[in-house]
Amino acid sequence: MINQGKDKYQQAFADLEPVSSTDGSFFGSSQQAQQQREHMRTKVLQELEKVNLRLKSAKTKVTIRESNGSLQLRATLPIKPTDKDTNGTGRKQYNLSLNIPANLDGLKTAEEEAYELGKLIARHTFEWNDKYLGNEAIKKDFKTIGELLEQFEEEYFKTHKRTTKSEHTFFYYFSRTKRFTNSKDLATAENLISSIEKIDKEWAKYNAARAISAFCMTFKIAIDLSKYSKSPENNTRNIPTDAEIAAGIIKFENYRNSRGNQVNQNVQNSWQLWRWTYGMLSVFGLRPRELFINPDINWWLSEENTDLTWKVHKDCKTGERQALPLHRQWIEDFDLRNPQYLEMLTTAIAKKDNTNHAEITALTQRVSWWFRKIGLDFKPYDLRHAWAIRAHILGIPIKAAADNLGHSVQVHTQTYQRWFSLDMRKLAMNQAVNKRNEVEVIKEENIKLRMENERLKMEIDKLKMELVYKQS
Incomplete structure (x- = not known):
């Protein structure tokens, strides 16, 4: 940069x-x-x-x-x-x-x-x-896409305040424009649209269009990308259940026990950092980078942190917030406040420049790599979706759940709730029915108790009358 x-x-x-x-x-x-x-x-x-x-x-x-x-x-x-x-x-x-x-x-x-x-x-x-x-x-001849990409950063920050977040946004636009276009093509609307049309996957096409739109706006290239502005509906996710998440944490130790002996001594315990990362994503529903950008480790380990919140730094995607845990027991079960793991985190981020999006992205990609390495059939972001669904099942108000995840109610309802699978819906409905049945049982027990109470009162009154009769 x-x-x-x-x-x-x-x-x-x-x-x-x-x-x-x-x-x-x-x-x-x-x-x-x-x-x-x-x-x-x-x-x-x-x-x-x-x-x-x-x-x-x-x-x-x-x-x-x-x-x-x-x-x-x-x-x-x-x-x-x-x-x-x-x-x-x-x-x-x-x-x-x-x-x-x-x-x-x-x-x-x-x-x-x-x-x-x-x-x-x-x-x-x-x-x-x-x-x-x-x-x-x-x-004046048109410049090539490659020539404009060389000027992209300088021109982009003539109209954008340079912050960690805007650096990350720019890297998103730059990397995708570079990836999905031919640098030797002239930077014309026709060539840029043609580049988008060649992309097979709908989500990749949508993301490319977002990036190219910013590229064109920066260089005042007239282009109509409205055709690609709506996010695709056909993406699929494998949202893990709580039982699957708990089972997933064990796979890290299984990896340690089953790996070969030819392991570099300097990284032989690195799996513990990624196990910790997995646990934190599960408990808090964080974006992976929210663990790596200026983490407040002292607060996380502090005795004053009685609510067990994780402080997300202001330089993250949606600003600062304190994230509350779901399934607090997992914090203990997964040993997430072990200072040894936090030292490993400190070492990992000390090697990175937190203002450099490419380096932070490398860390988040490492998380995904470990998910695949130990054989998990879901992705890091699926844990975030699982958190949102779990919050819904537990009856947490949508506004509270959205704030905890660091996004708007609109994003929460439109993005996360559509991953509510049939099994998840069954679980939610069964829990609601069971909860209603529990209420009915309690009501019936209350009625029985009141009736028993009335019977006992009548028995007491009868005994009192018999006692008075004998005394007279």
């Missing part, structure tokens, strides 16, 4: 507090991106006003205006060769488009061009040439 330094674009974002979002969806990310684009446009317009004041003070007969993301020079010039002199003055006001982007770098270029044009006007030496007719911009 580019060193931030004192980049003027990031300085312009210094007073921006991105809208908070507990929505990790594309919609939530788009809201934040739109806010940042509008913020940067406001900054550019403020600077534009200062530039025009300088031009006015210098008595330069040229101003600069913004139009559709580009900067134009406005001046009164001799009539174009192709225009008619309707007023008979020989002069007319024109807006000159020189293909200058409306950003902070573009303002510097536009100001220089304005002074240059002002000199030509003052000396009466202005002539209509390809530059001022706009022919140079028309003649």
